[in-house]
Amino acid sequence: MADKLVTNARDLTNSEYFYGHRACAGCGGSLALRLAMKVLGPRTFVAIPANCMSAVSFLHPQISFSTNSMISPFAATGAVLSGIEAGARALGMKDYHVVGFAGDGGTADIGIQALSGAIDRGDRIIYVCYDNEAYMNTGIQKSGLTPYGSSTTTSPAGRNLPGATRMKKNMFEIVAAHDIAYAATASIGYPEDYLRKISKAAQCASTSYIHVLAPCSTGWGFPIEKTVEMGKEAVDCGLWYLAEFENGEFRLNRKPREFSSLEDYLKKQARFRHLTDKDMDVIKGNRDRKWKKIQDQWTV
Amino acid sequence: MSKKIFVSGDEAVAEAVRLAKPHVISAYPITPQTVAVERISDFVEDGTLKAEYLHVESEHSAMSAAMGAAAVGARTFTATSSQGLLYMSEVLPYVSGARFPIVMMNANRTLATPWALLSDHRDSLSQLDSGWIQVYCEDAQETLDMILQAYRISEDPRVMAPMMVNLDGFVLTHTYEMVELPAQAEVDAFLPAYTTINRMDLDDPKTVCYAAMNDYMEFHMKQELDMRKVPSVIEEVDRLYGDKFGRYYDGMVEQYLCDDAEVVLVTLGSVTGTARVVVDAMRKEGHKVGLVKLRYMRPFPREEILDIASRVRAIGVLDKDISVGYEGIVFTNVNSTVADLETSPGRINFIGGLGGRNISKENTRGMFNELLELARGEKKEKIQFVNARCEYHG
Numbered sequence: 001m002a003d004k005l006v007t008n009a010r011d012l013t014n015s016e017y018f019y020g021h022r023a024c025a026g027c028g029g030s031l032a033l034r035l036a037m038k039v040l041g042p043r044t045f046v047a048i049p050a051n052c053m054s055a056v057s058f059l060h061p062q063i064s065f066s067t068n069s070m071i072s073p074f075a076a077t078g079a080v081l082s083g084i085e086a087g088a089r090a091l092g093m094k095d096y097h098v099v100g101f102a103g104d105g106g107t108a109d110i111g112i113q114a115l116s117g118a119i120d121r122g123d124r125i126i127y128v129c130y131d132n133e134a135y136m137n138t139g140i141q142k143s144g145l146t147p148y149g150s151s152t153t154t155s156p157a158g159r160n161l162p163g164a165t166r167m168k169k170n171m172f173e174i175v176a177a178h179d180i181a182y183a184a185t186a187s188i189g190y191p192e193d194y195l196r197k198i199s200k201a202a203q204c205a206s207t208s209y210i211h212v213l214a215p216c217s218t219g220w221g222f223p224i225e226k227t228v229e230m231g232k233e234a235v236d237c238g239l240w241y242l243a244e245f246e247n248g249e250f251r252l253n254r255k256p257r258e259f260s261s262l263e264d265y266l267k268k269q270a271r272f273r274h275l276t277d278k279d280m281d282v283i284k285g286n287r288d289r290k291w292k293k294i295q296d297q298w299t300v
Numbered sequence: 301m302s303k304k305i306f307v308s309g310d311e312a313v314a315e316a317v318r319l320a321k322p323h324v325i326s327a328y329p330i331t332p333q334t335v336a337v338e339r340i341s342d343f344v345e346d347g348t349l350k351a352e353y354l355h356v357e358s359e360h361s362a363m364s365a366a367m368g369a370a371a372v373g374a375r376t377f378t379a380t381s382s383q384g385l386l387y388m389s390e391v392l393p394y395v396s397g398a399r400f401p402i403v404m405m406n407a408n409r410t411l412a413t414p415w416a417l418l419s420d421h422r423d424s425l426s427q428l429d430s431g432w433i434q435v436y437c438e439d440a441q442e443t444l445d446m447i448l449q450a451y452r453i454s455e456d457p458r459v460m461a462p463m464m465v466n467l468d469g470f471v472l473t474h475t476y477e478m479v480e481l482p483a484q485a486e487v488d489a490f491l492p493a494y495t496t497i498n499r500m501d502l503d504d505p506k507t508v509c510y511a512a513m514n515d516y517m518e519f520h521m522k523q524e525l526d527m528r529k530v531p532s533v534i535e536e537v538d539r540l541y542g543d544k545f546g547r548y549y550d551g552m553v554e555q556y557l558c559d560d561a562e563v564v565l566v567t568l569g570s571v572t573g574t575a576r577v578v579v580d581a582m583r584k585e586g587h588k589v590g591l592v593k594l595r596y597m598r599p600f601p602r603e604e605i606l607d608i609a610s611r612v613r614a615i616g617v618l619d620k621d622i623s624v625g626y627e628g629i630v631f632t633n634v635n636s637t638v639a640d641l642e643t644s645p646g647r648i649n650f651i652g653g654l655g656g657r658n659i660s661k662e663n664t665r666g667m668f669n670e671l672l673e674l675a676r677g678e679k680k681e682k683i684q685f686v687n688a689r690c691e692y693h694g
Contacts, residue, residue, distance in 0.1 A: 042505070043502050045372070045500055047368065054511070055511075058507065058510040058511045059510070059511050059512075059513060060510045060511060060512040060515060061515075063507045063510060065505075065507060066505065067505050068372075068500035068501065068502070068505045068506060068507070069500075069505075069507045069508075070368075070371055070500065070507060070508045070509040070510070071509045071510060071511065072364065072367075072368070072509070073360070073364050073367075073390055073391050073394055075360055075364075075390075076360055076361055076364030076365075076391070078361070079326075079356055079357075079360070079361035079362075079364035079365040079368065080364050080365065080367060080368040080371075081368065082326075082354055082356070082361075082365050082368065083324065083326065083354070083364065083365035083366060083367060083368020083369040083370075083371070083376075084368040084369065084371060084372055084500075085368075086323075086324045086326075086352040086354055086365070086368075086369050086374070087323060087324050087352075087368065087369030087370070087371070087372040087373070087374030087376075088372050089352060090323035090324055090351065090352045090369070090374055091323060091372060091373060091374055093372070093502060096502055113357055113358060113361070114357065114358075114360075114361050114364065116357065117355075117356055117357030117358075117361055120357070121354065121355065
């Protein structure tokens with residue numbers, strides 16, 4: 001159990017609680033789950049809605065979790081987690097964690113109502129959104145967290161549109177606006193930071209939310225050995241950020257001295273390969289506005 | 301010792317829930333279910349019901365949270381009505397497929413649009429295929445008794461299926477009646493603590509609600525084969541309950557004056573009370589009429605319906621619903637059973653009470669007269685609307 005904060009690989013157990021799954025080679029989401037489960041340990045109840053991770057791990061009789069686990073309805077991860085927690089509490093269980101792993105669509109779109117309700121109730125649950133920026137399980141369709149300019153099967157880039165035309169929904173701050181006890185963003189490209197945040201969530205007496213960027217080789221279009229690198233670059237170029245919300249305050253955890261090349265990050269991915277200079281300017285403008293807000297309003 | 305209390309149907313549900321001691325209640329308010337969850341909230345607040353009450357943000361979440369709690373082995377309760385039932389409908393087969401014995405009250409109310417508040421059966425009958433046991437109650441006493449029986453039936457290891465206890469909105473939920481409230485000790489003896497192996501367990505971790513691509517068919521065959529045995533459990537629990545508390549409901553179907561009946565009317569829910577009075581009156585006049593109170597729609601009382609149909613000359617089915625484009629849903633179910641007979645009796649489907657339209661004693665007498673005329677060989681419309689304000693030209 002996460003009695004003390006886990007901040008690097010030396011603190012991790014060699015035991016595996018999520019293994020033998022059928023995820024694609026280079027899957028960022030499965031890495032996010034595997035690391036989180038190593039922090040949370042064997043006395044953990046897991047609920048996962050429809051997404052890649054449930055699709056690759058819950059196929060009877062080959063189940064990839066060695067802990068208690070279940071598939072939740074797509075829209076209801078937050079509610080199922082609440083139910084597990086309420087049931088466990090009512091039955092007098094002690095010393096356990098309740099965690100959900102929902103994708104970006106399962107969190108920001110269909111599951112946002114149940115997530116909001118769960119935070120509002122303040123149940124002691126950990127909600128992890130592993131964000132691969134589209135509905136990957138069903139074949140790369142646009143979600144509310146698909147970034148501007150990303151070509152997906154339902155937001156195809158063409159002569160008239162640059163792919164997705166909206167920015168990512170701001171889930172981290174939407175969650176924070178609930179006055180949640182603990183929320184954080186993370187990336188599998190910065191695993192120490194992610195591990196520390198999962199272990200902080202595990203110590204939280206109320207609802208906690210971790211939004212971890214989980215690059216998807218299949219959906220983004222990059223070589224399978226580059227997943228961790230992509231997760232790191234997303235942060236370094238400023239399109240993603242590592243932050244926490246605690247005691248009503250936002251805190252930036254990593255402040256790049258200067259951003260790495262945004263164009264390099266985008267051009268490495270098939271989903272962005274069509275972008276024009278004008279599109280790049282839109283993306284850069286949005287990034288800079290976001291960072292100005294972070295600089296002005298958050299503890300940096 | 302039991303005691304008499306003067307309560308509405310909703311309050312009778314709340315009293316029964318307090319006696320059943322669920323660990324977790326998750327519910328979202330919807331008229332006319334609200335009084336039930338308000339009373340339950342009072343009981344949780346005053347400590348007479350030691351349970352976790354989850355204020356969920358929708359019916360979909362109400363059922364999902366109940367499922368999460370059931371997945372760790374908690375006894376659960378939820379309640380809904382109408383649009384709320386349809387909003388949670390995605391989760392109903394989830395729960396039944398995972399074999400969680402969740403008990404739910406449904407206040408029968410019509411579906412939009414047009415919007416209406418009063419009672420018909422379109423909500424619950426639209427969910428017949430969800431894998432839930434469905435019982436329909438005639439009055440507040442039966443509702444209270446059925447909530448208690450529901451836990452006993454659902455949690456039986458031979459059953460392990462969720463159960464929906466239906467009571468007509470307003471007609472039952474908001475009408476006050478004298479109800480006998482069983483003593484807690486008696487209920488505790490009738491309803492043992494819920495234990496199951498079908499749960500997530502910290503000492504013996506397991507996965508529930510998983511995917512079964514290759515075995516899917518076998519899982520559901522097992523579910524169906526188990527459900528076929530449920531009528532005998534229902535009869536058993538009905539006897540047990542009657543022996544303990546003095547009220548028997550005749551299991552799957554109550555037959556009222558059916559032994560020598562030439563024609564019978566099949567009813568569901570509170571309208572049975574009206575039909576009972578009409579049967580009494582017509583019997584005094586010498587008409588051989590009987591009443592079939594269909595208590596369970598799932599599992600369907602095939603044996604009982606076959607037995608009745610083989611003895612009568614005409615069956616009427618009163619549906620407070622319609623499957624638009626075909627006929628009443630109860631009628632379809634009765635019909636497919638009756639089709640097993642070599643010679644089947646005449647049949648009329650009466651569609652009435654939609655949106656809470658009144659079904660009076662006169663209307664009911666009219667239905668029996670149609671059936672008697674059909675039994676005498678007169679030609680009749682197969683589907684008839686009851687107490688409608690416009691002509692039906694079939």
